[in-house]
Amino acid sequence: MWLRVQRWRGVVLIAIAVVATIWLSFGNQLVLYIHPRYIVFTLIMGVLALGLVIASLVVRTHPEDEEEPSPRGKVLSGIGLGVAALIAVAMVIVPPATLTSATASQRDINSTTLGAETQSVTAADAASVATFTTFTVVDWASLLRQTSDLTFYEGKPVDVVGFITADPDDPANMFYVSRFVVTCCAVDAQPTGIPVFLANWQDTYAVDDWIEATGQFGTNPSTASKQSIALHPDAVTKVDQPSEPYLY
Amino acid sequence: MWLGFGVVGIAALLGIRAFLEGSGFSLPNELQDLLTLSISVVIESLPFVILGILLSIVVQVWLPDGILMKYLPRNPVLRRLCISMFGIFLPVCECGNVPLARGLIVGGFTVPESMTFLLAAPIVNPITIITTHQAFGFDDGILVARLLGGLAIANIIGWLFSLHPRQDALLTSSFAAECRRPADEHGHSRTSKSVDIFIREASVIMPALFIGALVAGAIQVAVPRDVLVALGSNPLWSILAMMVLAFVIAVCSNVDAFFILPFANTFMPGSIATFLVFGPIIDIKMLAILRTTFTTRVLVQLTVVVGLLSALVGLVVNYVA
Structure with missing residues (x-):
């Protein structure tokens, strides 16, 4: 029996992992785990x-x-196999989900310069109003990193979708509209976000809620927060999680 | 019959999943992220593991006996140097290289020779070179340091372990037993042999991959990233921080350059080079997979020596750049 399990x-683990992978690809949910450019290769293999x-x-x-392992060896590989089986089963039965605010705060929003060159200040300055509404969280975060000159943001409407993570310094009045940026797989996801000032936001919204926020950037009224500029929202609407929650 | 069991089993699991999805079931955030991260590591690594097993089958069953050996120089140092270049022709990253390296040992390579291949291949593989070049160009000598540093470390490690008087003792007892088995001469068909290798390699590598993925996920959920980033600007600490990051993140060598690129402004170039040299050789997932083949003692020695040498690469780059 033992030798049979060992063999x-x-x-069995490959079969489960592969079936789960193919199943995920049918629901277009493989993007929750890996960058779209690896999907074809993953499916072929x-x-x-x-x-x-x-x-x-x-x-x-x-x-x-084959020789049967020692009793100690059996216990160890039994535990190992149990753990592996647990993940394999979870892979199939637990509905797939995007990373949450827990990982966003763990990885420190905007701690890297990811997407630093997505938008340049000069190019953005010349762009039309219609262009700004297509800007994502990553585009705006990139501009905010480059300039804190308020006149630059005047007349530039913001319309972004992301999930809420609380600002660690002023959690009562500030939150981030956040997105994860993925280069290879969820493991390397970097949280990026733009600060929003909305007094007592927790009365209406919860952390991890997906929202669409519109408005304009202005001076941040919060004294506790480290951000000098924040989005002053005209409207914050709850929306469904987008089918591709990560940005690339 | 087993096939039937398998199909029914997986169908039952998918049924439970459909039920859970319908009932709006959700896990606590940390647990959900742990699962997402671990599964992500499995899904990302699996194609490379399969590719590695396939190449291992090709080397052991389908290539004419001894063809790889025939053209290699006899001098052990030159021989290992050639072997460390094999990776240029094999776009497989680190976890896929383990089954291949095992295949090389079974096929007659010495343990240090196979180790040299194993350590150098993920760094000199063509995809890694292209992605590293895309990410960094020739800035600060990071690409050059990565390639030369990786080759040097692989060859030094190969030389060090070639000094060991009992090569068998470097391997786990079960793998050493497998290597001692005489080559199959009962005239089993090549297909049969190939399938047998697939079953055996899968049995060894897959549990290790799943456990490695879980540990990598757990560490990511537990260790705050800003602790590491805070150390970025000090020449020595930044190197150590980057080694810890590489160890924890366990990202595949084909894409690690893109992963580390956003840190390039906060960290010194030497520490980036260290990340790119150390990460493909040693990380938490790799150690779990390597343990299928090498003893714990060997892995500790390997980690220490590779750590010191990659730190040295980083210090040299910091000094020169």
């Missing part, structure tokens, strides 16, 4: 793996006599 555990899994059930193999 087949890998094939997944189909090959599935072929090998089926071959391993169909083709007659000639397993060598």
Whole structure:
């Protein structure tokens, strides 16, 4: 029995992981885990793996006599296999989800210069009003990093979608409209966000709510916050999580 | 019959999932993120592991016996130097290289030779070179330091372990036993042999990949990133911080340059070079996978030596740049 489990555990784990991956791709949910540019490669290798899994059930193999591990070895690999099985099962039964504010605060919003060159101040200055409404959280965060000159933001309407993370310095009146930026997979997701001033926002909204915020940037009235500029929202509306929650 | 069990089992799990989705079930944030991160590591690594197993099958079953050996120089140092360049032709990142390196040992390479390949390949592989160049160009010598540093470290490690009097003792007992098995001469078909290797390699690598992914996810949920970023501007601390980051993040060498690019303004170039040299060789997921093949003692020695050498690469870059 033990030898049989030992022999087949890998094939079973591959089968579960591959089926879960292919299933996710049908629902367009693979993007919750990896960057879209890897999807084709992942699926090709997944189909090959599935072929090998089926071959391993169909083709007659000639397993060598393997030794049973020591009792201690059995306990250790039993625990290991249990843990692996737990993730494999979770992979299938737990509905896939985007990363949450817990990871955003852990990784410190805007702590890196990711997307620093997405928008340049000079180019943005010359752009039309229609262009600004297409700007994402990442575009605005990039501009905010480059200039805190208020005149630059005058007459530039903001319309962004993201999830709420509380500002650590003034959680009562400030939050960030945030998005994760992914370069390879969820593991490297970097949180980016723009500060919003809205007194007592927690009465109406909760952390992790997906919202669309419109308004303009102005001086930040909050004294506790470290941000000198914040979005003064005209409207904050709850929206559904976008089908591609990460930005690239 | 087993196929039937499998299909019914997976269908049942998917049924539970549909039910959970319908019932609006959700986990606490930290737990959900732990799961998302761990699954992300598995999904991202799996294609490379499969590719690695396929290449390992090709080397062991489909290439004519001894063809790789035939053209390699006899002098051990030159031989390892050639082997460390193999990776240029193999776009597989670190976790995929483990099954391949195991295949090389079974196929007659010595343990240090296979180790040299294993350590150099993820760094000199063509995709890694292209992405590193896209991210950094030739700025601050980061790309050059990564390539030369990686090759040097792989060859030094190969040389160090070649001094060990009992090569068998470097391997786990189960893998050493596998290597001692005589080459199959019962005339089993190549297909049968290939499938057998797939089953055996999957059995060894997959549990390790899942456990490595879980540990990597757990560390990410538990360790605040700003602790590391705060250390960025000090020449020595930034190097250590980057090694810790590389160890924790366990991101694949094909794309790690893009991952680290946004940190380039806060961290010194030497520490970026250290990240790019250390990360592909040692990280939490890799150690879990390497443990299938090498003893704990070897892995500790490997980690210490690679850590010191990559820190040295970083210090040199900081000094020169």
